[in-house]
Amino acid sequence: MDIKSTEEKHETGNSNCLKDVRIILLGRKWTGVNQAGNTILGWDGFDSEEETAGNKVRHGEVAGRWRVTVVKTPGWWKTLNPIETRELTKMGIIHSVSLCAPGPHALLLVIDMDDILEEKSGRVIEEHLEILGNGVWNHTIVLLNYGIWQDSFTSVGEYTDKRGKVLGGIIKKCGRRYYLLNSQNRSSKTQVVELLNKIEKMVAANGGNLFELDANIAQDVESKIKDVDEKAKQREISVQMERNSLRETYKGETYHLEEIRLLLMGCILSGKTRIGDTILCVPENTQYCKETRRTYKSVERQTQMGRWTVRLVDTPGWFMFSSLTETPEMVKQEIADGVLLCAPGPHAIILTVCASIAFTEAHLRSIREHMSLLGADVWRHTIVLFTWCDTIGETTVEQFIESEGRALQWLLRKCGNRYHSFNVQKANETTQVEELLEKIEWMAAKNSLFCSNVIETEEWEEEGTVTQNTPARESLTVMLDEVLKRRDEEFLENIRRILMEPRTPMSMEDPLTMSLDEEHTCNKKKLSIWLRQQQGGNEDTSEYESGDFAE
Template sequence: MTACRYLFLSKTEVRAVVIGKHHSGKTSVINTILETRTEAEGDEDVKREGIIDGRRVSLVETPGWWKTFNLSDLSNLSKQQLVRMISLISPGPHVVLIVIQADSAFIDTDGRFLEDYVELLGPNVWTHTLVIFTRGDLMKPEDIEQNIQKDGSALKRLIEKCENKYQVFNNSNHHDRTQVKELFKKIEGIVQKNNGKHFDIDLKKVKEVNEQWEEIQTRAYSRKSRVQEKRSKVQEKACVHRLEEIRVVLLGWVLCGKSSAGNIILNRDEFAIGGKTGECTRRFGDVDGRKITVLDTPGWWKYFTSELNPDFIRSAILGSVSEFEKPPHAILLVIPADVAFLEEQKRITEQNISILGDDVWRHTIVLFTWGDRFKNISIEQHIESEGEALQWLIEKCRNRYHLFDNTDKNNRDQVTELLQKIDEMAAENSLFHLNT
């Protein structure tokens, strides 16, 4: 097919992949282009289509990420989802739109991560990329240009990787079609510069990922079935009683979501969030007619062995049990659901938890936080895709795990089910006693 023919197609059809971190404005960009309205990122319709100015436009929104330092921090599931989603616009996108907030800092770690993430699609992707700056109405055009041209800046390097192709969007003004027309014109230029070719999807890689995904789904279903079967047997044979009083300890690394989880359990903002917990903090509440005590603890550093953590971290972990007049019913080991859990995290987590003695694992439930970041993915699929380290941890805790959606604080069912799992665990075990 000639370049002219491909250019004609780019005037009648546009296929694009939209990439960006959480709250970067990906959904708003799609709304602006398609003149539609979807309220939140991560909606079920990851592929959206429309007819704009005589063009058939297909846009695929990929999963976002929170601030991370390198690609190894990202869960396997996130990487697999990117590859699977790009296959939704076969034979390939004309353009990969990288969405960045114009008024947000973009530092070296952001730039390195984004480059590595985009190259998951293939090393030749950059000739098909274009940066869209959202929230352009909050900054003067000359200020945006100044940020781009700043020598040695991460943003300048990214724009240069994209061959100086970018567009500023004012997403608050959906009626301004000029910015969309300018975008389509630049996409036509990208198609023409690539000799009329769209970005070729690595079909072999897509096939491998899809086959892996089928295996993951099978194993996830099997794990969920085993857990449900075990819970049924416990409920039937272990004389599970509804505990009128429950005492729990929250453990985990820094910024894993412990304090947020504590607030969800108690159904009010008792623990400060957004920073590091500096000391053990105990709070009380009445939940579903039960007296609940939650102890939040300082987190350990995710990449530091227990010996390298400050002494007060070890003291806090040891003291977390003695804080109670009676021993706690459960240790809730808090882990974000959207990050990698590698062999390094397995080793560090085991070191810190084992401070409480070998018997602690019988009384531990893994509490995954930020479950809202994968709307249509089960926690079992995450466990099976992440690999041996996380699976080891789940088995170590006797397949006891639970998932919280931190954004849906009105969802009390997730708390009720967690308390039921603690009831079941207590029926299997005697109360935990410190053994160090």
């Protein structure tokens, strides 16, 4: 199709005039992208406070002359490069082009004039735009969003001289195209008309050609979006079926916990302490003060939530990508001591994972190493709690899981696919907390209490790693699983038989202990020692080099 022939021209005959103008808005979070879009549209098409993981498309009319389509893309964080940006955001940026068929006339890069651009943040901007290909700069205009800035400087040149030259470098890459937009002055229609005239001139300078995305990139992303949506729906159905099954299994049962003990774990800035405040229903004004506080010691707090007394222990976090050896001994000791504050033991370990950034292999490695402080059995008692889910908007947490790929999916499988999500914007709604506590109660019905074993170390083995003793290892594992399963069944059958027998003078007064943790842990220790002996004491030092993950 001839792109030029698809353009509708004004009856004036001016070949530079467009009747329909399609615009893509790009920019990092909190730079006023939504406000800029509303100023162009002339109405509140975008929620000024909303940050989403997907695209938003709105339409408007300007000066009775242009029909405008504005696509607002998801923003990125100021200092995070595309590798650290979640897949949903990158997919959204690329997918935005298809929402402007046959193609956008202009890409507007929104930059807040109050924002001081340093070299790193400038490089982040360039790298995110180049997700669309190197040709993106020929179709981009820098939209300088300002409010009170105009009272401080008289020109963009003066601004770049006094606030750094990074912005000047970006403007240069755009062919020195920029426009100053006062999004606080919505009543002025002149500035929008001037902006659209500038877009028309740029289109003319490009020979009337619209921005085109590489066909292979577009096809790959569209295919990935479809695949993510399908797998996310399957995951939702699977989770709902398991929930219904659990409800049916425990229907009519009297097993209810009066007290639930929780241990919070997670990296720094994952929203761990804020989640603790949400679970404990801390008032919002108090919560705000706690958000900036870093946890240095394990702290126990408690509250009453419905029929449950909730005891929650918040532990110090570790840096997101740090190894266990890089974490201070004091932090490691506090994490271990956190279990003691949950005496006689936590019903669940809540592992917080931030949904506003990418979940990488480095992130997974750090989590695995720090969770190993509590022993290999920790995974049976862990629930992944996704935080900052208000940043993904209408996107489901299942879509986030499926889009991020195998590192995050491995973590969930390790935790028995137990996960929950919190939207802190709905902190006053107790439903999300009650649903979490219900999941924990079901998990506790299946498990005994968690008992930390900090001496035991878990041997990590990646998918595709072939060792000399793999057949023996697999056979022994299967055999042990069968023995443990059979022993559990015999144990429960004995309990049922004892309960069904009439009481006699020889009946025990003291209740039987239901915990098998001590015997089970002993067997696992022996197995771990035997496996290490079979390998000659060699450790696998390339567990993450292949990038594959095993159960």
